[in-house]
Amino acid sequence: xxxxxxxxxxxxxxxxxxxxxxxxxxxxxxxxxYAFLQRVKIYKQGQKLDRTDQLPLRVTMMVKKVLLQSKxxxxxxxxxxxxxxxxxFFLLFLGTCLIVLQADFTDLFFGIKFLQGSFYLFFSxxxxxxxxxxxxxxxxxxxxxxxxxxxxxxNTKDDVIMHGLLLAILISGFVIEGARMAVTEMGTPLxxxxxxxxxxxxxxxSMGEPAVRGxxxxxxxxxxxxxxxxxAIIPFTKFRHIFTTSANYLFTDLGPKGLIPTIDMEDEEAxxxxxxxxxxxxxxxxxxxxxxxxxxRCQDRCPAWATDKPLSPMKMVQQIGEIAFRDPAAxxxxxxxxxxxxxxxxxxxxxxxxxxxxxxxxxxxDMRRNLVLMEGEFPGEEVMTAMENTEVNGNPLGLAxxxxxxxxxxxxxxxxxxxxxxxxxYFVGCYASFDKRNQAIAKAFVQxxxxxxxxxxxxxxxxxxxxxxxxxxxxxxxxxxxxxxxIEQIKGYGITQIVTTCPHCFNTLNKDYRDLxxxxxxxxxxEYLAKxxxxxxxxxxxxxxxxxxxxxxxxxxYNDIYQAPRTLLAAAGAQLTEMEKHGIESxxxxxxxxxxxxxxxxxxxxxxxxxxMAAETGAPTLISNCPFCLTMFEDGVKxxxxxxxxxxxxxAEILVERISG
Amino acid sequence: MKILVCIKQVxxxxxxxxxxxxxxxxxxxxxxxxxxxxxxxxxxxxVQLKQQVGEADLTVLCIGSDRVRETMKKALAxxxxxxxxxxxxxxxxxxxxxxxxxxxxxAKDRGFDLIFTGMQSQDRGSGQVGVLVAExxxxxxxxxxxxxxxxxxxxxxxxxxxxGIKAKVSCATPALVTCQLGLNTPRYPTLxxxxxxKKKELISTPAAELNPxxxxxxxxxxxxxxxxGGGLVLEGDPADLADQLIKILKEKTTALA
Numbered sequence: 001x002x003x004x005x006x007x008x009x010x011x012x013x014x015x016x017x018x019x020x021x022x023x024x025x026x027x028x029x030x031x032x033x034y035a036f037l038q039r040v041k042i043y044k045q046g047q048k049l050d051r052t053d054q055l056p057l058r059v060t061m062m063v064k065k066v067l068l069q070s071k072x073x074x075x076x077x078x079x080x081x082x083x084x085x086x087x088x089f090f091l092l093f094l095g096t097c098l099i100v101l102q103a104d105f106t107d108l109f110f111g112i113k114f115l116q117g118s119f120y121l122f123f124s125x126x127x128x129x130x131x132x133x134x135x136x137x138x139x140x141x142x143x144x145x146x147x148x149x150x151x152x153x154x155n156t157k158d159d160v161i162m163h164g165l166l167l168a169i170l171i172s173g174f175v176i177e178g179a180r181m182a183v184t185e186m187g188t189p190l191x192x193x194x195x196x197x198x199x200x201x202x203x204x205x206s207m208g209e210p211a212v213r214g215x216x217x218x219x220x221x222x223x224x225x226x227x228x229x230x231x232a233i234i235p236f237t238k239f240r241h242i243f244t245t246s247a248n249y250l251f252t253d254l255g256p257k258g259l260i261p262t263i264d265m266e267d268e269e270a271x272x273x274x275x276x277x278x279x280x281x282x283x284x285x286x287x288x289x290x291x292x293x294x295x296x297r298c299q300d301r302c303p304a305w306a307t308d309k310p311l312s313p314m315k316m317v318q319q320i321g322e323i324a325f326r327d328p329a330a331x332x333x334x335x336x337x338x339x340x341x342x343x344x345x346x347x348x349x350x351x352x353x354x355x356x357x358x359x360x361x362x363x364x365x366d367m368r369r370n371l372v373l374m375e376g377e378f379p380g381e382e383v384m385t386a387m388e389n390t391e392v393n394g395n396p397l398g399l400a401x402x403x404x405x406x407x408x409x410x411x412x413x414x415x416x417x418x419x420x421x422x423x424x425x426y427f428v429g430c431y432a433s434f435d436k437r438n439q440a441i442a443k444a445f446v447q448x449x450x451x452x453x454x455x456x457x458x459x460x461x462x463x464x465x466x467x468x469x470x471x472x473x474x475x476x477x478x479x480x481x482x483x484x485x486x487i488e489q490i491k492g493y494g495i496t497q498i499v500t501t502c503p504h505c506f507n508t509l510n511k512d513y514r515d516l517x518x519x520x521x522x523x524x525x526x527e528y529l530a531k532x533x534x535x536x537x538x539x540x541x542x543x544x545x546x547x548x549x550x551x552x553x554x555x556x557x558y559n560d561i562y563q564a565p566r567t568l569l570a571a572a573g574a575q576l577t578e579m580e581k582h583g584i585e586s587x588x589x590x591x592x593x594x595x596x597x598x599x600x601x602x603x604x605x606x607x608x609x610x611x612x613m614a615a616e617t618g619a620p621t622l623i624s625n626c627p628f629c630l631t632m633f634e635d636g637v638k639x640x641x642x643x644x645x646x647x648x649x650x651x652a653e654i655l656v657e658r659i660s661g
Numbered sequence: 662m663k664i665l666v667c668i669k670q671v672x673x674x675x676x677x678x679x680x681x682x683x684x685x686x687x688x689x690x691x692x693x694x695x696x697x698x699x700x701x702x703x704x705x706x707x708v709q710l711k712q713q714v715g716e717a718d719l720t721v722l723c724i725g726s727d728r729v730r731e732t733m734k735k736a737l738a739x740x741x742x743x744x745x746x747x748x749x750x751x752x753x754x755x756x757x758x759x760x761x762x763x764x765x766x767x768a769k770d771r772g773f774d775l776i777f778t779g780m781q782s783q784d785r786g787s788g789q790v791g792v793l794v795a796e797x798x799x800x801x802x803x804x805x806x807x808x809x810x811x812x813x814x815x816x817x818x819x820x821x822x823x824x825g826i827k828a829k830v831s832c833a834t835p836a837l838v839t840c841q842l843g844l845n846t847p848r849y850p851t852l853x854x855x856x857x858x859k860k861k862e863l864i865s866t867p868a869a870e871l872n873p874x875x876x877x878x879x880x881x882x883x884x885x886x887x888x889x890g891g892g893l894v895l896e897g898d899p900a901d902l903a904d905q906l907i908k909i910l911k912e913k914t915t916a917l918a
Binding site: 268271273372373374375376377378381384387388391392393394398399400401402403461476477 | 673692694846850851855
């Protein structure tokens, strides 16, 4: 016997079935296309941005991310449930396509049937399992959403419609299959290849054939109708994420990670800077709102949200969408609220975890730019003072620019103004230059270089703040002024290798400065020293000690440097106890995004929360790799009353104590 | 309405100061320069007044070398309409009287309704230039203002007196006011205004052309303050420390008298 089944069994394959079926399908697709085209008009209110360059790469990335569900799977529980549901539903979709292909095309016109024989058995079993998995996962997600109700997960009408409709489609599908099997397959070897269908068939078989047939044909049409509704409402409900989230993988920012568009300050035509309204943003910023699935993973990881500040990256993105659809002329900073915009530390936790590849951080910077450049507004007077200090003395602390290199007195450091016979330019940064506590990092680093035979040069009073905090606060003008002066100095000395001890300087010199013409190798000291260690130039004598390690945002998430500092820690003899939030999930110290310049007067302190996380490991030392982090943790341990049990230290301070010989 | 605001460029007070070779002022190498703090309040108030009355022409005046033009650009970016730079590389040798005479020489025939200055400069701190200008022009001056109001040719203001006491004063324009901390929060210039400022009129006039009066006062010598004994760190248990502290306060201060 040839294994197969009769397609359109019981409903018939004539015009009375096919005409309404295809007309309905066509109508559904027409509604879907029309509604999306309407949405495209909304997206197009935004500025131009090319996100279709390197198309083959983009398409490959999209297909991979959609089919493998890799971004979704970054969060285990619900992520796995979504992925399994997706795979199940996707297989059912493919199965339906194959049926249509055979019944209404290859068989109809050419007499070719492929859903038969052992392939049919495989097909039947696969779809049965896929359907079962999809139902189980959907019920699991439904229980999570409506009964367990995780904090922050908001239920809307869309969620009810989506879960209900999908469940009804899947269950009705099995009942239709069961009904067909109850009449046609009971007692045949074929039945075993549809285990779920068989289970339903057994339950139905006592009804008698006429009743089963009646049930079948009614349900068949109902099932079809529900699928038609499903297709038609995709653009109007969160179902749209099937298309928009997938498309967002296509339109993704190809990097470098965290790069901010550089404003052309020479453009005399420009009358407005930054985003005051959605029409100042790019189309992608509006599209991002449509790609958001409200999964709240960003909100769960936002250090501002976790410490009772008004910023939720998810809500901010959605608000931009609402404004674009309802009132595109509305002021973004007023509608979203300034305190929301100022709260961001640009830690990138939202962006790294977002399963829809939404770009949160640059939207905030764009709106801050408008506040600073067009309104002269800052989160507080202390920030304005820091800006003015930087204009005058090249550092936000307001200390004499001429004393910038004073920390290096008596150390093996050359001022480039005196000699350029050096191996590296150490770009010291403001905190390691001026802040007493952080000068220990600068001193340790040059001693480590000296031990490895590396000749270190610094710019001294010719160095200025890299401009990172100013830029992230929205002060693009001051940033470019500082950057251009630094670049001129660096180029003037013909430097080929720069090392920084500050991840903010590192990220800025390495990425942002390239837009302004700096093309020099830039390394963070952790990577640089790890290389010296590997080459055998830096020798350390390990001394065992217990510690935990904090991945700074700008070394970790922005630059994916997680291993080098751990290699150095291991070489130093560290017994490392990781915090629960480490690596890509690390929790910001609170100083990023220019917040180092601002008082934190809303909610609780981020640095104290992080200090508590470190203390929970039981380790007596909290190692970081960033002067901003160290500054915050020195405050954080005191604020959280942990200064007796937890000492913040920079990695360089640990290493310098272990130089061999 | 015509408004004049007089500003001075001063070194940032965090700078590393050294006495110059002549021993009569500070050396200007390695100094960072900025607008005198009190003059920032003056500029801000002048700009607010211009915005209030609508029709007004606001001139910013500064005396010094070409270096001061940078500071003047900030005033222009904050909202002044034009700049009058009185070029004088040795303005630091002029006393308040000579400086005031330069300003008067510029201002006397220009019919300013209101002149704003800072209460004093952060580097010399004589606090005299504003009042001398008013005296020489024969107009009233209101000093150390912490509140300023203008309506229909009348200035109504609050002055800060010793011990935080405030005096309410009023006078008719033309008049001169000197501005004090607490009067306002100087604005941060917006980028379009910084761009516009680059194209605003900024004319330099050599000081000699304005025939300044000779100084009445000569700086004989400047020197860093003598190093006195540093802080005293007390150690021991708290009860003992309290006793030690009381003893010191009794012997060396009048705090407990």
